[in-house]
Amino acid sequence: MKPVELAYGTNGLLIRVPDSVKVLEPRSMPGLEDEAAALRDALIHPIDSASLKERVRPGQSVLVVHSDITRATPNDRILPVLIAELEAAGVRSDDITLMNALGTHRKQTDAELRTMLGSGIVDRYRCLQHDAFDDDGLVSLGATSRGNPVRVNRHVMEADLRIYTGFIEPHFFAGFSGGPKAVLPALAGTESVFSNHGRDMIADANATWGVTKGNPIWEEMLAVALLTEPAFLLNVTLNAKKEITGVFAGDLLAAHQQGCAFVRDNSMIKVGELFDVVVTTNSGYPLDQNLYQTVKGMSAANRVVKEGGTILLAAECADGLPDYGSYAELLREGGSPDGVLALLSQPGFSRHDQWQVQIQAMIQKRADVHVYSDGLTDDQIESALLKPCRSVEDLLMRAAGKQGTEVSICVIPEGPQVVATLAS
Secondary structure, eight states: OEEEEEOOTTTOEEEEEOTTOEEOOOOOOOOOSOHHHHHHHHHHSOBSSOOHHHHOOTTOOEEEEEEOTTSOOOHHHHHHHHHHHHHHTTOOGGGEEEEEEOTTSOOOOHHHHHHHHOHHHHHHSEEEEOOTTOGGGEEEEEEOTTOOEEEEEHHHHHSSEEEEEEEOOEETTTEESSGGGGTTTTTBOHHHHHHHTOHHHHHSTTSSTTOOTTOHHHHHHHHHHHHTOOOEEEEEEEOTTOOEEEEEEESHHHHHHHHHHHHHHHHEEEESSOEEEEEEEOOSTTTTSSTGGGHHHHHHHHTTEEEEEEEEEEOOOTTOSOSSSSHHHHHHHHOSHHHHHHHHTSTTOOOTTHHHHHHHHHHHTTSEEEEEOSSSOHHHHHHTTOEEOSOHHHHHHHHHTOTTOOOOEEEETTGGGOEEEEOO
């Protein structure tokens, strides 16, 4: 037996597995020795762009967009360096606004904002939170080439200068996070999010991990982001310790492409076989705060599990299913994976969170999904059409002990931070 540390909540989860179990981990990347220095250097020497100081001038209003509490972006380490560079260029603190890019997620409490950003920023600068459901707070930018409506946060378009921040990781239907996702879905109106994440878009074969070119979801995200005339992108990459491993600043498309290439080299791996049982996570806190978010971890495991196999997801889910949004409601209405897919296929059907339940249902058509979680009751897990598990090791031992069969087992401790593909 050998120990394996799973990324679970804030403290991790140590399990012991048979020596024969395959463990898939991303390439080990050290954190940058001096994060602040690396951030400053990227702002001074950006990718395909003039430096940040050259892009701004005194008297301009600057909107700095940051990701919300469900993302691992180290806002409290990134934003002070960025703001200091703006103020060094003569921008007044009163002219700097920070926007929490929530997409259709819930707003953060004051305490959560202070945890995310630091009290020094919350107390000194105007901090706003996007509301995708507030018609008065949105402005129309027309429609995409697919005819989908485009509305974004009014403050975005009223600012003289727009800076988008975030972090880049593999994404289960947008290819990669970061870059244009800071606008759509993060700053968009509900109808823009619903159409971009619609059933046919999600079902497209190119709407998957690591694919941007030809991915209809990502390409529409980029088109909408460019409509806002972004001035500057500041994205980072992270290792398992949430240390910054790379900084990608400058032109939105060029900087994001370089960051995606960096992540692809370090997170996307080949395997020689599919497995009967795959243990996965959702990369721990903050990404495993609720069950809705953990569909990403299920999706990562789905890439390497055999048809008819078993996925075991370990996620703390301190925020429940959650109680907000339509994820739990849609699963209840569908009643089964087939029922969910039938529900979503009804003509004109469009509901909040349908993309997540669609992907979960497609995964469950291939494999049984078990969930280990201290934050959920068995009834909650079953209400989400999943199977509760109270011991990762017991489930693995039962699988390994099946008589007359050789069971192959794989563990992905970092969940969606590792994207495995079957070697051709």
